[in-house]
Amino acid sequence: MSFANPSIIWMCIGLILMLAEIIIPGGIVILLGAACLIVAGALALGVVEGIIQSMTLWFIASMVLLLGFRQVTQRLIGGYSHVDNTDEEFDIYNKVAVVIQTIGPGQQAGRIAFQGSQWSALGDGTEIVVGTKVRIICRDNIGLVVEPLIDPQDTELSD
Template sequence: MNVFLEQTPYFWVIGGILLLALEFLIPGTFVMFLGIGAIITGITSRLFPMEITTQIILWMGTSLSSILLGGQIVKKLFRSESSVDPFVKDDFLGQIVPVEVDILVGQLGGKVKFQGTVWDAVSEKERIPKGTMVRILSRDNLTFTVETVSLD
């Protein structure tokens, strides 16, 4: 058993390197942090001989620390571009679309077809019958506010 304990630091380092390599196959950086914890555990257990149970606890602690600390570093290095609104802004304004279901004044129930999808629609001024062409004025969540257009 003593021979095994003398070799465990090398197993930790080799395992850590394998986990780092595995990161290329499993994206997400999680496996990389486990590998970093294993390498730190291998180096530490080589410098300060310890029982396997202590090594496992050390690996869990260093992996958790590297996940927490490394996660913050990765977030700062690779900033994601996000916006509050997941839709492309204002690509719908002014578009002329057909009415699929009669649109009521200030009430949900009406529908328009925009980019191959049927959307809820309301009117602020008048009831608009099916088949009429309307202009999109604004969007509130998944509901368009529309007005009739004359195609003269």
Template sequence: MTTITDPFIWIALAVLLALAEIIVPGGVVFFLGASSAIVAISLWLGFVTTWVNALSLFFISSLVLIVSFRAVVSRFAEGDSHMANTEEILDEIDEIVEVLDTIGPGESVGTITFRGTTWRALGDGREIIEGSRARIVSRENTTYIVDPVA
């Protein structure tokens, strides 16, 4: 009896894959383990005798189990799908920042420092001089829109 047609090897693989599900969650590895158990039982009962049939049964049963039962099992073992604030800009509006390079006049881009990082900044058309403070109004991609602080 070759290794690939030994039912004890398939049972050991099934147990190993079932234990691996603890480390790699998602259900797929568990179904691969269940497919290994199906192959082991089929080999032990004599339904499968060749390595080609054993591998074919493993691949087909894996595919069938994953496609048909993953959605069913996922309903009972749901993960946390809570979404936190995805609009970071809401946390940034009205923050006071320091102007590093003069912003404006007009649409002349300057730089600000915000949370320890240097960012590009645009004003409302007025000149905001280097060293002064500004308030964040909005953000467009990686450029902050700021107003001078009076």
């Protein structure tokens, strides 16, 4: 057996890809390696000949294996998947911040300290002075809309 034999080359590539699954988990590389083993078997049996037919078979086998068995390998091999809230407005709604530049009167913007940074803020039309604790109502473009806190129990900052 010579290493110039195409079926041996495809088999070696397939085994390398399948072993690479240990380093690159996710269930994809092992299926690409399995497709290489299919091509190696087809070459050994004489079903395909040449690089064009080999690459075509590898591509088709890879697609079939990926589409057919991706969910199975994902369950067996696993991996880290975590879905966070993709709407940042839900995360900031109803949080408490501190005014660091007077907001208002009217539509005059001020600044608040929130989550370790400064944000532009609009109020309800009244003047909100420096040091006042405010509740974030919503987001307006790149600024926040706030209202002054009235309830003394809501004094915990959400920075």
